[in-house]
Amino acid sequence: MLATERHGRILEHVQKKKTVTVAELSRLLDVSEVTVRKDLIKLEQEGLLSRVHGGASVAHFLPLERSFTEKQGERVEEKARIARQALAHIQPGDTLILGAGTTTMELAKLLGQIPDLTIVTNAVNIAMELNSHGAHHVILIGGEMRAKSFALVGPVAEDNLKKLSVSKCFIGADGIHEHDGLSTLSLAEGKANRIMMERSRKVYVLADHTKFGETHFSSFADLSDVDRIVTDRLDEQTLATFRELGVKIELAEGQEDKE
Template structure:
């Protein structure tokens, strides 16, 4: 009986982690629960059998309809440290005086905050929140906001957005995604956003996808590009080593940002 209770408690903790973060890695659950990897995988398999979560490569993910689109406010409280680390690492791909595009999303909003330190940028975005972050009279930045229909994630999408992007050519696009998967590629739960993301990619000389590790294995309703269309993927060190290997085989360049600052200055060397 004691073993049954303990298993139930473990599984409740796993479900809690998945509900809060949208997913959980086996390695993190091993550390949190103080049990073996085999035990965690067995618990995940049981919870998946009960239809309470989805088994994914390296862990578990929350069940959800592929068309379910979380709002910006809900996503903005999740994995904030990882998103900030990704944003800092992505900054190297924006040079002074460059033209950049940013899609909508909480990670691209974090990138926008970092871009405030880069002088003389011309910015194109379909995100009112990104535009608000970067709009600053006298800064030397030019911010162009597309029109369009607003989604729950605060993206402006649809024909008006596409018309605003037509004929534009930017040096780099910072692209946020709902999910990425080796087979499904880059995905979103919103069909109109999928089309707008394709339009953003079409106008960029370089595509830099910014996505924290929890996005791996998440598949939304619509695929809008394969992984090999990604020039650079910037993610965080929550990504399991085996997942890094898989992604590195598909994208042009994989950058893994360190979430926690190094303890020793020599770590920078």
């Protein structure tokens, strides 16, 4: 198991249990306690958890933003399933916006299957992936590139986005909360995401289950601004909460909230 995969499983387990022991994580991951302690040190340095005697607990402060490369190895299969589910909402001839992120990158990898697309993106790495297909009209907006996510942001990016209009927008989020809506760790990316949504007739949010119930630094949209959220899985209580709010949730396993 790669270190990035271990880190993702550790964070999921800590979020679920609130406090865990080194021995417990060692058994869960089938690695030595020495390896677990090294992982916990790194995750604490990144602001993602707090180490306590003999284990770790949820962090009592805002997490530090991790890079695209660091996040790319986490929940790989879940992101791939979400992307495959989202692909069903795209038809030949569509005009799209793809926001930055690891799950939207997974969708970009699949778009070579659909011809005659016009795709706008603010992510340099996603534009390169789309261009490699040789099948689409790809528009990479200008702006200041963020090293963490390869996203183009700032006044130039915002002005360019405001001049465009597309049929569908696919974006990610660091947090999806029943009261606080959609949020991200970057104020600049949040502003760009907001404009992408405003310039699209339909908005799809692609996010794995760990993003639900989370609120981060920059809230950029209400749940009512979203046409559909595509995720890998949700527990019944969370699904019921969002259903009561009128949010359409589509699960990658094929279960869809149709109420």
